[in-house]
Amino acid sequence: MAMKVALLGCGVVGSEVVRLLNERSTELASRIGTPLEIGGIAVRRLGRTRGTGLDPELFTTDAMGLVTRDDIDLVVEVIGGIEPARSLILAAIKSGKSVVTANKALLAEDGATIHAAARDAGVDVYYEASVAGAIPLLRPLRDSLAGDTVHRVMGIVNGTTNFILDRMDTLGAGFAESLEEAQALGYAEADPTADVEGFDAAAKAAILARLAFHTQGVTAADVHREGITEVTAGDIASAKAMGCVVKLLAICQRSADGTSVGVRVHPVMLPREHPLATVNEAYNAVFVEAESAGRLMFYGAGAGGAPTASAVLGDLVAVARNRLASTAVAEGAHDTGLPVHPMGDTITRYHVALDVADRPGVLARVAEVFAGNGVSIKNVRQEGHGDDAQLVLVSHPAPDAALATTVEQLRVLDMVRSVASVMRVEASGDDG
Amino acid sequence: MAMKVALLGCGVVGSEVVRLLNERSTELASRIGTPLEIGGIAVRRLGRTRGTGLDPELFTTDAMGLVTRDDIDLVVEVIGGIEPARSLILAAIKSGKSVVTANKALLAEDGATIHAAARDAGVDVYYEASVAGAIPLLRPLRDSLAGDTVHRVMGIVNGTTNFILDRMDTLGAGFAESLEEAQALGYAEADPTADVEGFDAAAKAAILARLAFHTQGVTAADVHREGITEVTAGDIASAKAMGCVVKLLAICQRSADGTSVGVRVHPVMLPREHPLATVNEAYNAVFVEAESAGRLMFYGAGAGGAPTASAVLGDLVAVARNRLASTAVAEGAHDTGLPVHPMGDTITRYHVALDVADRPGVLARVAEVFAGNGVSIKNVRQEGHGDDAQLVLVSHPAPDAALATTVEQLRVLDMVRSVASVMRVEASGDDG
Structure with missing residues (x-):
């Protein structure tokens, strides 16, 4: 019997997920052990079937009705933003659906609530796509390093700012000029605030800190945040003179005595021989230092419809398999409660x-x-x-x-x- | 109630696993939901408790008796080699134990048998440590990319040869001289054949091909293998003149028409701007190209007691959690059956x-x-x-x-x- 998937949102990522669910249906069914079927797609406005070739009957504006429908097993949320995403996800969880989401803002602000609700309901909430796009990162942090002690996570998690800084470094251009180029090429939005002021990276930093240090209380508000708008051509030149590049990094670090964590986003001068220094254009990469594993790095495309859809589908296979096996991952049950120390410390x-x-x-x-x-x-x-x-x-x-x-x-x-x-x-x- | 772990082998990796199981027992118990307890350690010879501070009663030379003991839940195999590891692992599986192993040789030669036995018994066999040490790689390939189509996996999976080639590149030294240095520094063994002739990398290539292409029949014997013993200072100079470095790569690639796969290990000239080209010393890295995810890279320490132990412990947490949830990952159930094409093609x-x-x-x-x-x-x-x-x-x-x-x-x-x-x-x- 097929598992039914409800999709919330059908923009760039959502329509790619729909396309791939159709195109790869045989492989996915074989990997999961049962076929996936799209049970409904919630959109803001009807009137176009968005070139998906899907039955127009699948589309609805009643997202809440869709996520609580009895025949739906899995919910994919790619609307983004806090509301209505949070209410829809919580309603889906309460109705016993497992959830896959790419929503970094929501997980950064209210991840603890979401995870607690999922534990209570015995369902999964997977969100690999929320940080660093297609790069398998959250699962390695959560699972592969589960037996290790992570000391520091340091990542280029925003492609827009990395593109801008890379241009400033290679062309000697200023910030304003490089931002314009990024906008012209589609790497930056018309209102670039979320990227260039570090809000996007700060949300991801909060999620990374929670996973790396098993501390559930960290939210985006706890993250010390500085963007790149004040980085000048002079800063870049100064960095070059020291054999460094300037990168906007999200840094999550355990204090030396291990009793607290620091979580911050700001521009950093990084030696050119550091693995993160060679990450150029809009690529993302996350560097992890763990006690036993040593230095690890994960690199790849941080955004875009296809990479994000890849992460969503990987999660979808996982939650579907878990559902078939009548199990779920109780994320967040283990809380070290490590507090976040102020930036000054x-x-x-x-x-x-x-x-x-x-x-x-x-x-x-x-x-x-x-x-x-x-x-x-x-x-x-x-x-x-x-x-x-x-x-x-x-x-x-x-x-x-x-x-x-x-x-x-x-x-x-x-x-x-x-x-x-x-x-x-x-x-x-x-x-x- | 504690879960009991039997350890097969107590060398560099095994003793580090023991040390970490003790040192991190509280955290591990909290992450799993129940404590782990060492139920026994099989060694070749008794007579020393190997500085573990453990009850000498835990040590035994009767490995088969240990893995089939009723009170044992999980078996960690770090002996290496085909036998007796295979018989012990199969016996453990038949007795309903889940298994964590770092044994690349066995998995490359007979992984299909092991996975089939595990599926029949409804237990887990995890083996993250078998390829690229601490780098979370197998699980991302198996799980995170489960919804994607992998086109190519290309990896530096042998630290010894990477160290030697790196020396040849940076110092202009010859192969023999660089091998001697690697031996003096402990990066190469007295008999370096398995590393420098590419046998080690070939075993890992077979495992990677199986996971990347979901094709269960690939064994080490299917891998086209050339080592680095014939790489000369002249080759390195030629590569430099082209803006390249020489790396020993394991390459698993789907054919253009998607109907077969090629699996090979040989020295390669790689452009210096390629992410793998910057991987120096004894580090490992694996580059993955997938249809939706695009280009991904995983980087880290490929060997050593602590990194390998980190991977073993990560697996141990996972199989213990699965056991608590009465579930198991049925790896290899999905077999595309893609054949391996000859090197000539x-x-x-x-x-x-x-x-x-x-x-x-x-x-x-x-x-x-x-x-x-x-x-x-x-x-x-x-x-x-x-x-x-x-x-x-x-x-x-x-x-x-x-x-x-x-x-x-x-x-x-x-x-x-x-x-x-x-x-x-x-x-x-x-x-x-």
Whole structure:
């Protein structure tokens, strides 16, 4: 007997899922052990069958009616956003359906509620497509590393910003210009805020932190977030001079004593030899450091209809198999409860470039400010002279608050004409 | 009630598994939903408890008695090799135990028998550690890409040979010298045959082909295998001149018409911009091209006690959870039955460097040989002159047999003094 799938949303991803469910129906049936059949598709407006070649009767505007229908087994949600997605998913779960979703915003904001509801109902909620598109990442974190201790997850999880930063790096272009190119090529939306301000990456960071550290309470609001709108051609040039590239990273890190976690999204200078540094264009990649497994990286397309549909179908096969076996994965039942510590307590390293007066005693005065905040300097170099004199410093690891204070104090020193560039630096090693 | 684990073998990996089972017992119990307890450890010789701090009573030389003991739930096999591992695993399965193994040789030779026995008994056999150590790879291939169609899997799956080739590339050293260094550093064994002749990689290739193409009949014997012992400093220099590196790759590829698969291990010239080209030292990485997901890569440590133990523990958590839920993964039930085509039918590209007489007509004669075999030349360049004249050619894709014949015919041309270098080339794109 076929399993019936309800689809919520039929845009770029949804229509690709429909196409593949038809095209690969024999293979999927064989891999699952029973055929999948589309039981209904909820759309906002009827009137077009969207070139799917499907029976127009399958389409409905009554999403709630569809997800609670008795004959539906599995629900695929690709509407996105918090509501009505949350109400529909919770209703589906309560009606005993398993759910596959690509909804990062909802999982980041309210994943704990969703998972708790799924556990109560004994159904699955799978969401591989919500982070890093087609890259098999969430399942490896949840399952393959289940016997290991993850120390840090560091990822390029937003293709738009990676494309923009890659252009700035390879062409020496500015942010505005690179954003325009990304928009022209369809890599950035007309309103690019969610991407360039790091909201998208922050939602994914919250999901990654929850899986990596088995701590269920982390939400997007807990994530320290800085976007790339203030990254300048000068920052990129400074990074190059240090053998680094600038990447927008989502970083989830266990504190040194293991009692809390830091979750943050911000631009980072990364050594060119780091595996993440070679990830260009709109590709995504996630780097994981675990106690036993060591350094792992997962790389692939982070967005797009086909890659996202691949992840959705992989999940669909899994939840269908689980359903056939009358089992479900009780995600989130194990909660370490590790709290998120404030950004100020996170140990980071800063790169600071200062336009300074070219006279004796400047370095001494600057070094004094670092020392006064308990921050050691790893290296310093002077570039140019006269009115072009620039002092470039890289700190040793220190609490982010101490580094931020250092920069504020440098900003008002009379021999510092301006702070030309401030950016955090991640090392290849484990001192970051 | 605790689940009891029997451990077969207590060497580097086994003792690390024991250590981690103790050290992480609370976390593991919480993630699984019940504690794990070591029920017994089978070793070849008693007499030392191997610094585990365990009750000496746990150790036994009667492995068969241990795996069939009524109170044992899960069996971890880290002995390696075909026998007695196969008999022990089959006996464990028949007694209703789920099995976690790192045994690539056994799975490559007789995986179909093992999986069939597991399906009959309704138990799990997990083996993430058998390929690419800690890199979560098999589960993503089996599960995450279950809804996709994999076209090609291309991997650096042997750390020893990657270390040797990396040294040859960075230091310009020869094979013998680099092998000695690898042995001195513990990256290569005293008898390096299994690694440098490609046997280890071939076993992994068979396992990857089975998972990627859902074709259960592929064994190590079906894999075309060439090692790296004949790779010369000249080959590496030739590769460099083309902007390539030399890597030993395991390549599993669906034929263009989708009716068969090719599975092979051999040295390859790979463009430096390919993601696999940057994988250095003893790291492993596997590159996957799937219809919807696009290009994916998985990177990490391919061997070593801790990384392998991480993969074993991840599997142990999974099979324990499945057991609690009274379910099992029926791997291999879906068999596409795709046959393996001979190496000669595989479409490849060749790089050929010929030491030639420096006189008119040489290129014409050489080109004629290529044409006579239906092989087009992509590019050709002449280097040196007089007695040092070398003709370097790269072909377009053609059946491997036609390319091999071309080289044999070139070898006996009177104006060809010698064939200095022959190696297959993989492109970044999809024409390889």
